[in-house]
Amino acid sequence: MSVPLSSKTVRDLRSIVGAAHVITDPDRLLAYESDGLTQYRAAPSAAVLPASSDEVARVVERLHGEGIAIVPRGAGTGLSGGALPSEGAVVLGTARMNRILEVDPDDRLAVVQPGVTNARLTEATRPFDLYYAPDPSSQSTCTLGGNVAENSGGPHCLKYGVTSRYVTGLTVVLAGGRVARLGGSGRVASGGLDLTGLFVGSEGCFGIATAIEVRLLPLPASVRTLLAIFDTMEAAGHAVTGIIGSGLMPAAVEIIDRATIEAVEASVFAAGYPKGVGAALVVEFDGTEAGLDADADRAERCCLEVGAREVRRARSEEERLGLWKGRKKAFGAMGRIAPDLLVQDATVPRTRLPHVLASITEIGKQYELRIANVFHAGDGNLHPNILFDRADPDELERVERASHEIMKLCVDAGGTITGEHGVGIDKRAYMGLVHNETELDMLRRVRGVFDADHLFNPGKVVPDAVETPAEPVGSERASAAHAEAGAP
Amino acid sequence: MSATTAFVDALAGLDRSELGAHAGLRRALRGSGLGPPEAILHPSDTAQTAEVMRSASEHGFGVLPFTSGAHREPARPSAATSPNRPWLGLCTDRLRGIEVYEAADLTLTAGAGTSMEEIDTALRANGQWAPFDPPHARDRSLGGLVADGGFGPLATGYGELRNHVLGMTAVTGDGRVLRLGGRVVKNVAGFDLVRAVTGSRGSLAILTSVTVRAFPLPAVDLVLSLRAARLEELLEAAARVRTAPVLPASCLLYERPDGEGEGAVLLVRLHGAASTVDADRTRLAAHLGRPLDVVAADRAAAAVVHARDAAWGRAVRLELSARPSRLSPLLGIVRAMDPVELALDPFTGRLRVGLEAVEADTVETLSASVEAAGGALRVSAAPSPGVVGMGTTLSEDEARLTDDLRRAFDPRGVLWPAYA
Structure with missing residues (x-):
């Protein structure tokens, strides 16, 4: 239940950002109750939409001065409940901070406000033959501010790395409204701690980035995309091992399994996969035109050597999009065949993929659950998706038990609980699987360095010293819209 | 007793x-x-x-x-x-030895005291390498390298070292053992303390073990060069390389005395399959409007090391950085200081300066200009202890966050930081 702000607080906020940009109407606040992980819902006290770093600072100063917590929010496509409002909190949305402040083609960098979408930045830099490399699948919607908060990845981070590699400096609003500049591409010789790198991935718990300086890369001259079809997941896994082991460095290596292919083929997103196949593997190379066919040929041989049924190669951009279609639309398709979808993103060492995938299948059988796998195979970042119906309490309980077992399986295999979605509220209870109490205490201390009173995104990422498990609120269905917007 | x-x-x-x-x-x-x-x-x-x-x-x-x-x-x-x-x-x-090397996963875990030479040898035996090339990289220990967080010209093509430190075991100032990160390349399970410790120069924690990402060795490592009497004559060419449609593995413009006499060299490395490298070389030459000379294979490795270590071993060493396009006027000020060696990375905007001597007021003057250009300066070696560590300062907020982080990791100030 939301806790209303005092009329004076609302007045003050309106004087800072303008009356139209302080939302207190319960109907309009519905949009701020959850992010892409819709099973968690809570109403904020208000939503405030500042337009500048200065306005953010004044809003933060005003609210923190009264001890009111702030939950930062980008586009709301996150999949870990990171933007879930805590009780009494105000959501601070960055939607109006959507200006590209600078594109410097000479120094290959750009400075943007946090509400700029990932895809728009690449569009703005394309005329200079440059682009922004991290490409989460929600890139048409998700914002750079959200990417910074989550240290987002994407299919192409196998070759290019995740967000933190590209963020070179930040302007941030810290607790109490202090504006600080961290790093900056020209300041690498300062010899100071990597505060920018530490801030990236802090999930809104350290402050709010209001200007983001990023490094840009030259657009790859060409691209080659392959789709290999396998009878078994095991064979697809061997193909990945063969490709990486041969010294090739693909830009992306993605796998979708039988359950996912069936869901895709039964949907409006049907991509033309043959019936009864066990797995499909998308492999993409990019770079200088001259070497790409040789790379693609080698990858094709790797696939055929381990028994690929067929290997298709895109001859045009249209064909390339066709090969990617099944992968990109997988989440949308699954949203249509089950009322609810639990998306995980544990990561394991790539060589443990066959063992882990086989074990996930066993867990699915044991708990009588449908589990579909879509994942970034090149870097071991799994996305086992558990399909279920929250209205069935027995099934819901089995989902929760199976989910815990999958997490534990991945950690025991040398992996971790989240590769790119973040901990948020959803995986907080699993943090004990990867960190002991000493390490959790250190995470709390570091958070305290930035925000001693925990007024930025309280209740996220690090479990309390004595944990009280967070319960999902409500029984919202994983809608197709959610899956479209936030698909990893 | x-x-x-x-x-x-x-x-x-x-x-x-x-x-x-x-x-x-x-x-x-x-x-x-x-x-x-x-x-x-x-x-x-x-x-x-x-x-x-x-x-x-x-x-x-x-x-x-x-x-x-x-x-x-x-x-x-x-x-x-x-x-x-x-x-x-x-x-x-004694914290040495490779603990886990999963070649197929492209990850390696070793004790912090393990020499980079030992790691490099193990990786190369499997057709892999760790493209971390700060000065004297092979003579360093893995822990020392990561604690310094230093990077060399290969950061252009491969990213800085800190992007490839996947995990570590670290001991805080008061003896708490932290296992941070892991052995996977994507990991967002909690705040990125690996980033905080990497480059903290032993001021937050002592590393006992580190996991880094390995890379496949490129089939071809082509080293190209342009020569001139002075570094300034090659600045424009270096800027052209920066805006070329080809991203080189590294690009360094340096000036240091060598066996072929004093002079400046622009050294560019292209990595990849033979056909790719060949095509990249052609595209680069077209963009520059002139071909680059190929450094003979038997001299390439030595040339790379010679460039990498430029401006390192002199009595005084200045580390300067600015946005690459703003370096030129700063170079003018540096030139007036009569440098013996210079190393300029046109991609990362770093300029290392080797001098025989420097006065504190000269550093202060340079520091003010660097500050005005939005850059940073640090004297990282000098015979006079009063000069070491001089340069631009952190902002008030960065300094406060740094102090508070140190207290979080080392509440009693046991770890004697290398920097005040």
């Missing part, structure tokens, strides 16, 4: 050595105002390291971690550290 000696003696089972055996450390201590350490201890594992730190913390000792110390920047006591405070040297040379 004094109480302090008793505490050191109580750390039974640890190897010890004398300061005389550590020429590198002695050099790093010169001018620091500190006396010799009470002892130099060589813990053999994380547990022993933690025991040393807990005991030191309890007894009010400082601790300085090092492997050889040869590459440590000169030590400066922080304002909070009394020069008379007793301290221990903690040598990580």
Whole structure:
């Protein structure tokens, strides 16, 4: 239940950002109750939409001065409940901070406000033959501010790395409204701690980035995309091992399994996969035109050597999009065949993929659950998706038990609980699987360095010293819209 | 027996050595105002390291971690550290050996004291390498390299070292053992403390083990060069490389005396399959409007090392950075200081300057210009201890966050930071 702000607080906020940009109407606040992980819902006290770093600072100063917590929010496509409002909190949305402040083609960098979408930045830099490399699948919607908060990845981070590699400096609003500049591409010789790198991935718990300086890369001259079809997941896994082991460095290596292919083929997103196949593997190379066919040929041989049924190669951009279609639309398709979808993103060492995938299948059988796998195979970042119906309490309980077992399986295999979605509220209870109490205490201390009173995104990422498990609120269905917007 | 000696003696089972055996450390201590350490201890594992730190913390000792110390920047006591405070040297040379190397996963975990040479040899035997090339990279220990967070010209093509540190075991100033990150390339399970510790120069924690990402060795490593009498003559060409449609593995513009006489060299490396490298070379030449010379294969490795280590070994070393396009006027000021060697990375905007001597007021003047250009400057070596560490300062907020982070990792100020 939301806790209303005092009329004076609302007045003050309106004087800072303008009356139209302080939302207190319960109907309009519905949009701020959850992010892409819709099973968690809570109403904020208000939503405030500042337009500048200065306005953010004044809003933060005003609210923190009264001890009111702030939950930062980008586009709301996150999949870990990171933007879930805590009780009494105000959501601070960055939607109006959507200006590209600078594109410097000479120094290959750009400075943007946090509400700029990932895809728009690449569009703005394309005329200079440059682009922004991290490409989460929600890139048409998700914002750079959200990417910074989550240290987002994407299919192409196998070759290019995740967000933190590209963020070179930040302007941030810290607790109490202090504006600080961290790093900056020209300041690498300062010899100071990597505060920018530490801030990236802090999930809104350290402050709010209001200007983001990023490094840009030259657009790859060409691209080659392959789709290999396998009878078994095991064979697809061997193909990945063969490709990486041969010294090739693909830009992306993605796998979708039988359950996912069936869901895709039964949907409006049907991509033309043959019936009864066990797995499909998308492999993409990019770079200088001259070497790409040789790379693609080698990858094709790797696939055929381990028994690929067929290997298709895109001859045009249209064909390339066709090969990617099944992968990109997988989440949308699954949203249509089950009322609810639990998306995980544990990561394991790539060589443990066959063992882990086989074990996930066993867990699915044991708990009588449908589990579909879509994942970034090149870097071991799994996305086992558990399909279920929250209205069935027995099934819901089995989902929760199976989910815990999958997490534990991945950690025991040398992996971790989240590769790119973040901990948020959803995986907080699993943090004990990867960190002991000493390490959790250190995470709390570091958070305290930035925000001693925990007024930025309280209740996220690090479990309390004595944990009280967070319960999902409500029984919202994983809608197709959610899956479209936030698909990893 | 004094109480302090008793505490050191109580750390039974640890190897010890004398300061005389550590020429590198002695050099790093010169001018620091500190006396010799009470002892130099060589813990053999994380547990022993933690025991040393807990005991030191309890007894009010400082601790300085090092492997050889040869590459440590000169030590400066922080304002909070009394020069008379007793301290221990903690040598990580026994924390050595490759612990896990999963070639198929492209990850390697090794003790912090493991030499990069040993790691490089193991990786190359599997057709892989670690493209981390700060000066004297192969002579460094993995822990020292990561603690410094330094990077070389290969950062252009491969990203800085800090992007490839996947995990670490670290011991805090008060002896808490932290296992941070992991062995996977994507990991967002909690705040990125690996980033905080990498490059903290031993001021937050002592590394005992580190996991890094490995890369497939490129089929071809083509080294190209342009020569001129002075570095300034090659600035425009370097800027053209930066805006070329080809991203090189590295690009460094340097000036240092060598066997072929004094002069400036623009050294560019292209990595990839033979056909790719060949095409990239052609595209690069077209963009520059002139071809680059190919450095003969038998001389390429030496040329790369010669460039990498430029401006490192002189009596005075300045580390300067600015946005690449703003470096040119700063170079003009530096030139007036009569540098012996220069190394300019046109992609990352770093300029390293080697001098025979420098005056404090000259550094202050340069520092003001660098600050005005939005850059940073640090004197990382100088015979005069008053000059080491001079340069631009962190902002008030960065300084406060840095101090608070140090307190979080090292509440009693045991880890004697290399920087005030």
